[in-house]
Amino acid sequence: MTSRDKAPAGTLRLGRIAGVDLLIRPSLLLMAVVLVYLFAPRFDNQTGANPYALAALFVVALYISVLVHEIAHVILARRYRMSVASVTLHLLGGETAIEGESRTPAQEFWTSVVGPLASLSIGAVAWLVAPGMAEGNAHTVMQAIAAVNILVGAINLVPALPLDGGRVFRAIVWGLTGRESIGIKAAGWSGRIFAVLAVLLPVAWYLQNKESATPVDIALGLLIGWFLWTGASQALHGADRTARLNSLHARKLADVGTEPPAQAPSLFADLSGVALLRAMAVSPSDVYRLTESDGSTFGQLRADRVDEAYRDGRNA
Numbered sequence: 428m429t430s431r432d433k434a435p436a437g438t439l440r441l442g443r444i445a446g447v448d449l450l451i452r453p454s455l456l457l458m459a460v461v462l463v464y465l466f467a468p469r470f471d472n473q474t475g476a477n478p479y480a481l482a483a484l485f486v487v488a489l490y491i492s493v494l495v496h497e498i499a500h501v502i503l504a505r506r507y508r509m510s511v512a513s514v515t516l517h518l519l520g521g522e523t524a525i526e527g528e529s530r531t532p533a534q535e536f537w538t539s540v541v542g543p544l545a546s547l548s549i550g551a552v553a554w555l556v557a558p559g560m561a562e563g564n565a566h567t568v569m570q571a572i573a574a575v576n577i578l579v580g581a582i583n584l585v586p587a588l589p590l591d592g593g594r595v596f597r598a599i600v601w602g603l604t605g606r607e608s609i610g611i612k613a614a615g616w617s618g619r620i621f622a623v624l625a626v627l628l629p630v631a632w633y634l635q636n637k638e639s640a641t642p643v644d645i646a647l648g649l650l651i652g653w654f655l656w657t658g659a660s661q662a663l664h665g666a667d668r669t670a671r672l673n674s675l676h677a678r679k680l681a682d683v684g685t686e687p688p689a690q691a692p693s694l695f696a697d698l699s700g701v702a703l704l705r706a707m708a709v710s711p712s713d714v715y716r717l718t719e720s721d722g723s724t725f726g727q728l729r730a731d732r733v734d735e736a737y738r739d740g741r742n743a
Contacts, residue, residue, distance in 0.1 A: 454518035499545035532602035539594035550576030589658025608670035618659025626652035681726035
């Protein structure tokens with residue numbers, strides 16, 4: 428097995444799809460068993476088939492829909508020339524490892540919303556096809572495919588990080604305010620609110636409907652709440668770093684009109700944020716020559732001034 432074939436720790440590599448590694452976490456199998464147990468009673472007495480077999484088909488449809496959802500992210504990310512390392516299916520769905528951050532609110536919006544739209548589209552097609560099928564197992568499965576895709580699409584549009592809807596909300600706030608960090612904070616706090624609701628609502632349902640509700644519903648709510656709270660908290664902790672990075676603009680930090688040393692490496696004056704730090708890392712120096720697109724010198728950029736601006740986070 429080559430290094431390329433080796434899966435990251437805690438995952439299993441199934442192969443490649445759409446040109447990227449397809450990985451799964453063992454928790455996926457655990458969640459599949461829980462979902463079969465949870466949904467089998469809902470298929471009971473619908474057909475002559477074993478309800479657990481139909482529930483298993485339902486779960487397979489669920490994870491196929493999640494995979495299609497993630498591939499939609501892959502396709503659009505590549506259209507924006509972003510590198511995609513892998514797609515991982517895990518306990519609560521899937522994750523597309525897109526390397527780098529969106530450069531504009533529009534890019535963030537479209538790369539995020541395309542996944543839920545793909546799920547909703549599949550659900551709509553299945554919903555339209557199901558009525559034309561004869562009653563039986565195939566009809567029941569098609570209804571399940573429609574339901575699961577509409578459910579996946581709708582849940583992922585909830586404006587709460589780390590869901591796609593949270594990233595869509597982040598992009599909208601970013602576009603309206605012009606500040607990415609505000610978008611992250613708004614979507615992060617929304618994620619925490621929905622995390623609390625994900626725990627409280629199943630508990631309230633169980634207390635009011637003890638005959639039909641089960642402890643599994645509460646356990647699932649706790650799991651979803653933990654997932655949302657953890658992802659939202661990570662985003663909030665990174666909001667300050669994002670603001671500091673976005674405050675770095677070579678042109679604003681330059682000593683205009685100052686002639687840098689002859690041996691100073693050259694950087695474009697329009698570099699900012701992560702791109703500026705990467706360019707500085709490629710050519711380490713205490714002083715840089717900032718140049719315009721025509722090659723003329725704009726001024727001098729001192730590395731210590733960039734460090735100071737990052738620490739202060741000014742203009743964030």
